[in-house]
Amino acid sequence: MPKIVDQDAVAGTRGSEKQFLMSSKDVDSWMKIKSLLVRAAEVLKLRFGNSATQPPSPSFLGFTDVFTSVENLKSAIIASRNSFILWMGFPSQLDARFHRL
Numbered sequence: 001m002p003k004i005v006d007q008d009a010v011a012g013t014r015g016s017e018k019q020f021l022m023s024s025k026d027v028d029s030w031m032k033i034k035s036l037l038v039r040a041a042e043v044l045k046l047r048f049g050n051s052a053t054q055p056p057s058p059s060f061l062g063f064t065d066v067f068t069s070v071e072n073l074k075s076a077i078i079a080s081r082n083s084f085i086l087w088m089g090f091p092s093q094l095d096a097r098f099h100r101l
Contacts, residue, residue, distance in 0.1 A: 001074070001077065002022050002023060002026035002030075002063075002077060003022070003023040003025070003026055004020055004021070004022060004023070004070060004073060004074075005020070005021060005022075005023050006018050006019065006020050007019050007020075007021070009066075017068065018068070019066045019067065019068060020066070020067050020068070020069065020070050020072075020073045021065070021066045021067065021073065022063055022064070022073070022077060027063065027064055030058065030059075030063060030080070030084075031059065031064075033084065034057065034058050034059060034084070034087070037084070037087040037088065037090070037091065038054075038057070038087070040091040041054060041087070041090050041091045041094060044091055044094040044095060044098070045094065047098075048094070048098040052090075052094060054090065055083060055086035055087055055090055056083055056086075057083070058080040058081075058083040058084050058087065059080070060083075061076060061079040061080040061083050062075075062076030062077075062079065062080060063076055063077050063080035063081075
């Protein structure tokens with residue numbers, strides 16, 4: 001599990017409340033991996049002229065967001081991690097499909 005950090009945030013007239021997010025180091029690492037996987041899939045799709053639908057982006061599932069509870073952040077991290085599994089398989093599936101042609 002990546003490192004979770006908390007921070008105080010001003011909540012208007014209510015004072016401050018805790019917010020939780022993934023550490024910036026872990027977010028940067030995950031974003032680099034995401035970029036590499038997306039690029040690999042794009043290259044394969046362009047090379048072989050395929051219009052396969054891509055899985056949802058891991059960042060779309062929330063690992064870059066700020067949450068008011070640790071549980072919600074952990075759920076977003078797990079969903080994003082699971083999306084990475086789909087993304088690792090997507091270029092592999094494209095590659096295998098095109099080597100059969």
